[in-house]
Amino acid sequence: MVLVVEDDVATNEVICLALGRDYQVVSAFDGADGLSKALELSPDLIVTDLTMPGVSGDELVRAVRAMHALDAVPIVILTGTLDDRERDLLLRDGAQDYLTKPFSIDELRSRVGSQLARRRAEQRSHALRVELDGARRASQAEQRVRVWLESVIEQLPDAVVLTDADGRVTLRSRAATAMSAGEEAVVLRDCTGDPIPFPDLPAVRALCERRAVAKRELRVRAEDGRLVPVLAGAVPVLSAAGDVLGSATVIEDITAIKELERVREEWASIVAHDLRQPVTAIVLAADRLVRGNQPLPTGRQQEAATRIGAAARRLNLMIGDLLDATCIESGRLCIQRRVGSLRRIITDVATDVGEAAPCCILDLDDGADEPLLIDAGRITQVLTNLVTNAAKYGDPNRPIRVTTRRHQSCVEVAVSNHGSELSDDDRVRVFDRFARGVATGSPHGLGLGLFICRGLVEGHGGKIWVECQGGQTHFHFTLPTETPHATATNATGPAASGIGSFARKEAPLAAV
Incomplete structure (x- = not known):
C-alpha cells in the first residue's frame, strides 16, 4: 500500500493513477490527514509533498519517524525547490528519497519501486533474523536441557545407558561406566556368568517390541572378577508421533539387597x-x-x-x-528416664552376677553418685550384659573391674577383663547384630547383647566403644550429665559425642 499526501488535487490524481497500476494507493490532501491515515493504515511507503498548509512535509516526516509503528516506513519527498542544505535535513530527519518537480511518471514509479523493493528486502531480512534468533534460542534451550539431563543421568546412583534407534550408545552415566569394568559397554550376564544373547538384551527387546521390559535379576562382572547381582530393565524412547527414537536401560546394583x-x-x-x-x-x-x-x-x-x-x-x-x-x-525403643545414680546399679549388678563373675572389683569415683536422668532398668541391662560378657570371654582366674570416671559433660563407665584381645575385625563388628566371639565355654544367646547395649546407650545420648591393650579388653560407655528436656525418649540416631579415651586415677577399691 502506498499513501500519497499532496495538497494539489490534480497532482494527487496523477500520482494515484500512475502508481495505481501496480500498487494499492490511498490519498490524503494535507499533512494532518496524511499522518492520521498513516497511523490507521500502516502503509508500505509514503509519497508526500514538501510544501503543504498546516502540517508540512518535513513536519510529517519527523512525526512519522517519532512513531515506533511507522519508523521503518520509507518516505519519498516531492518538492519544487530543494537546495543541498534542505535535502540533507530531510534525509537526516528520516526521508529515504526525493523528487524535484516537475518529474516524469516513469521516474516516480522507478523511485517508488526501488524503495518498496528495499522495504521488502529489509522485512525479509528482519524476519530471517527473528527466525534465526528464535532457532538459536531454541537450540540454546535444547542444549541447556540436554546438559541438565546429562548431569542428572551422570549423577544417578543406578547405571543408565541411552541408545539411538539403531542401538548405538549415545550416553551412559558414571555408574554405567564404572560397571562396564573397562569394556566398551556394560556386559549383562546370567547367573552363571555367561553373556546374555543379543536378542534377549533389555535394550534390544525394548527397541524391537516397542514396550517397557521389566527388570530381571542378572549379573555383571566387576574388575576383580566377581559377579555382581543387578536388576536390569529398559524402556523405548518414543516421539510424539510414536516413532522409536532410542532406548533407556537402567541397571541397579542389588548387592546390598x-x-x-x-x-x-x-x-x-x-x-x-x-x-x-x-x-x-x-x-x-x-x-x-x-x-x-x-x-x-x-x-x-x-x-x-x-x-x-x-x-x-x-x-x-x-x-x-x-x-x-x-x-x-x-526407632521405637522407649527410654523411661528418672533421676538416679550409677553406684546402686553397679553394686546390684556385681552382686547379681556373682556366680558368673566370682570376683568383680568396683573402682568408683564421685561420678557414680552424680544424679543422672536415666532409665535404671535399661542401664542395668547394659551393665549386666557387659559384665557377663567379660566373665564369659575373659580369663576366669583374673578379676573383672568396673570403673566410673566423672568428666565435664558426662560420666564414663568401663568394664575391663583380662584375656585374649579382640581382633581388628571383631572390634569393627562387635556391636553388630548376631556378632558373637569365641567363648571359653559354649555361649548361649543370639549375639544381640552388644547391639542392644549400643542402642540403649545411644538412646540415652551416650556413646559406647571398645579398646584392647596390654592383654585386657575395656568396654566403655558414657551417659550425659546435662538434664534432658524430656523425661522419655526413643533410641534413635547416632550417639552423642563422648569421651574417646579412658583416663584412670586412684580411687577407693571395693571387692564384691
Missing part, C-alpha cells in the same frame, strides 16, 4: 537354632516328669522343674533380646 537377604536368612537360622535349645530342654524335662507309670522321686522332680524354669527364663531373655533389637532398629 542380596546381603540383607543373606542376613535375614542367617537371622532366621540363628533364631531357630538358639531358640530350639531351651525349648528342647523344657520338652525333655517335662517328658521326664510325666514319663512312666511311677512318679519320679521328689528330688528328680525338683531337678526337672528347675531345668524347665532355667530354660524358660533363657527363652524369655532371648525373646526379650529379639524384641529390643527390633525396637532399636525401628
Whole structure:
C-alpha cells in the first residue's frame, strides 16, 4: 500500500493513477490527514509533498519517524525547490528519497519501486533474523536441557545407558561406566556368568517390541572378577508421533539387597537354632516328669522343674533380646528416664552376677553418685550384659573391674577383663547384630547383647566403644550429665559425642 499526501488535487490524481497500476494507493490532501491515515493504515511507503498548509512535509516526516509503528516506513519527498542544505535535513530527519518537480511518471514509479523493493528486502531480512534468533534460542534451550539431563543421568546412583534407534550408545552415566569394568559397554550376564544373547538384551527387546521390559535379576562382572547381582530393565524412547527414537536401560546394583537377604536368612537360622535349645530342654524335662507309670522321686522332680524354669527364663531373655533389637532398629525403643545414680546399679549388678563373675572389683569415683536422668532398668541391662560378657570371654582366674570416671559433660563407665584381645575385625563388628566371639565355654544367646547395649546407650545420648591393650579388653560407655528436656525418649540416631579415651586415677577399691 502506498499513501500519497499532496495538497494539489490534480497532482494527487496523477500520482494515484500512475502508481495505481501496480500498487494499492490511498490519498490524503494535507499533512494532518496524511499522518492520521498513516497511523490507521500502516502503509508500505509514503509519497508526500514538501510544501503543504498546516502540517508540512518535513513536519510529517519527523512525526512519522517519532512513531515506533511507522519508523521503518520509507518516505519519498516531492518538492519544487530543494537546495543541498534542505535535502540533507530531510534525509537526516528520516526521508529515504526525493523528487524535484516537475518529474516524469516513469521516474516516480522507478523511485517508488526501488524503495518498496528495499522495504521488502529489509522485512525479509528482519524476519530471517527473528527466525534465526528464535532457532538459536531454541537450540540454546535444547542444549541447556540436554546438559541438565546429562548431569542428572551422570549423577544417578543406578547405571543408565541411552541408545539411538539403531542401538548405538549415545550416553551412559558414571555408574554405567564404572560397571562396564573397562569394556566398551556394560556386559549383562546370567547367573552363571555367561553373556546374555543379543536378542534377549533389555535394550534390544525394548527397541524391537516397542514396550517397557521389566527388570530381571542378572549379573555383571566387576574388575576383580566377581559377579555382581543387578536388576536390569529398559524402556523405548518414543516421539510424539510414536516413532522409536532410542532406548533407556537402567541397571541397579542389588548387592546390598542380596546381603540383607543373606542376613535375614542367617537371622532366621540363628533364631531357630538358639531358640530350639531351651525349648528342647523344657520338652525333655517335662517328658521326664510325666514319663512312666511311677512318679519320679521328689528330688528328680525338683531337678526337672528347675531345668524347665532355667530354660524358660533363657527363652524369655532371648525373646526379650529379639524384641529390643527390633525396637532399636525401628526407632521405637522407649527410654523411661528418672533421676538416679550409677553406684546402686553397679553394686546390684556385681552382686547379681556373682556366680558368673566370682570376683568383680568396683573402682568408683564421685561420678557414680552424680544424679543422672536415666532409665535404671535399661542401664542395668547394659551393665549386666557387659559384665557377663567379660566373665564369659575373659580369663576366669583374673578379676573383672568396673570403673566410673566423672568428666565435664558426662560420666564414663568401663568394664575391663583380662584375656585374649579382640581382633581388628571383631572390634569393627562387635556391636553388630548376631556378632558373637569365641567363648571359653559354649555361649548361649543370639549375639544381640552388644547391639542392644549400643542402642540403649545411644538412646540415652551416650556413646559406647571398645579398646584392647596390654592383654585386657575395656568396654566403655558414657551417659550425659546435662538434664534432658524430656523425661522419655526413643533410641534413635547416632550417639552423642563422648569421651574417646579412658583416663584412670586412684580411687577407693571395693571387692564384691
